[in-house]
Amino acid sequence: MVFGVIGREGVSSQIYTASLAGLRVLENGGNAFDAAIAVSSVLSIMLPYTGGIGGDGFLLAKTGNGEIIAYNGSGRSSRIFPVDKFILGRPERGPLTITVPGLVDLWDWVWENYGSKDPLEIFKYAISLAENGFYVSEQLNNAIHSSYSSLQQYSMWKSTFGAYRTGDIARLPRYARVLKIISRRGFREFYEGKLAEEIIEKLRNQGVPITYEDFSTHKGEPVNPLKTNYKGYKLFELPPNTQGITTLELLKLIEYSGINTKPYDSIERIIEFFNLAIAAYDDRDKYVADPSYYRFDPYKILSRKYLVDRIKEFASNRNNELTSMDTTFFITSDRYGNIVGFIQSIFYPFGSGIVVEDIPFQNRAIGFTPEKNHPNSPAPRKRPKHTLSILLAENDEETYIIGCAGGDLRPQIHSIVFTNIVDYNMSLAEAIHAPRYIVTKYHGRQILRAAIERSLGISLNNENIKIIDALSRSVGNVQAIKAHKKGYYNLAADLRGGGIALAHN
Known part of the structure; x- marks a missing residue:
């Protein structure tokens, strides 16, 4: 039996220290938005391989007055981005993979519109950890060890992170300095001040094709979330350039196909789920892009006619491998009725491998399809x-x-957890910890690789579908909240990633 926590305000994140920092902000009179910035900054220091100010962030929240708000904090490629060189080389790491990081801009927007505490007070937990040191966790140790062979060529990464092992005390003094500067001079200093000039010069010295204008003109934007419904629930997800539409499409395919009426441990249901997920990913890879460059009507592929036809007939020659990369997601909630979902990432563990001022910079450019006319x-x-x-x-x-943390797998994980609640009557914590089943590689409609957690109790003779250990980190790391009309919250954190949910009255 697994349980979440209950309270009038709370935090759920991947590590205890971050959850505690957010809870302390709440205890000291801050709101869920203040707490979100505090949690985000602590995660940036203690889990630098998952996200931070060298990367992007997104927010989806509901305010105490019932408003649904969303923010796209992702960055763009440089105005001098060498397209032909990128397509020819198809790099996964290195200077060509860096896009302008959007997380600090997201912090700025959150604080300007909803914050109530001084930034220096919000950042004090992260600054103290970076300056005075923190113990290297097993998660950080594993990320360093697994990334070492591909990142040791980047001298700043190697000197900043490469020698740390579990139990060592890590210090990131230059990161602390950056946080102090933006908390005193303003968040925009990261993009258009002396600090920005320093960072850009050091990026360029490591071969990154980027300009001061790329940073100074960067702005994220509030966006209208996509909407649909499922069994009496209104559903909201982030619009393109994110894969949020893929989650909504998969849930509607589940609803219209009727597989959610079959037993939870039915292998037939799970195989059908894999096929529906493949159809949704096929649409994602056809249509999801920067809406400033390519527009399509997302509600066309969420229409009943389109989805019913998709269930009946789906053919594709696409070969795809889905990966679970390092990301961190967390939730904050307060006694004023605000609930905040916040996700940040530098994509691959430690992103591009380029490190400036103790800050790993993301490799989000590899999210582009490396071909022309797409x-x-x-x-x-x-x-x-x-x-x-x-x-x-x-x-x-x-x-x-x-x-969740889950990379390409996120639409499947979101859909599984939500249908566990709605279709299989699980509590929040039960829905998160229930056995998962994930397709990770396919060609057309053929499943080339999938995984089912052992605790589901299924045995099968299929070399393409592996039975894996229960509570495996390979199938995502979820944080979730249930806000009750009566004014209290249930929060739950996934044991797969060592998550911690904290709440109080």
């Missing part, structure tokens, strides 16, 4: 297709926010 083709000043997304669902009695 909606998601690389181009200067363009956002790549983004794997980050967040699911919000509500009816008259309750609101859920569900998010």
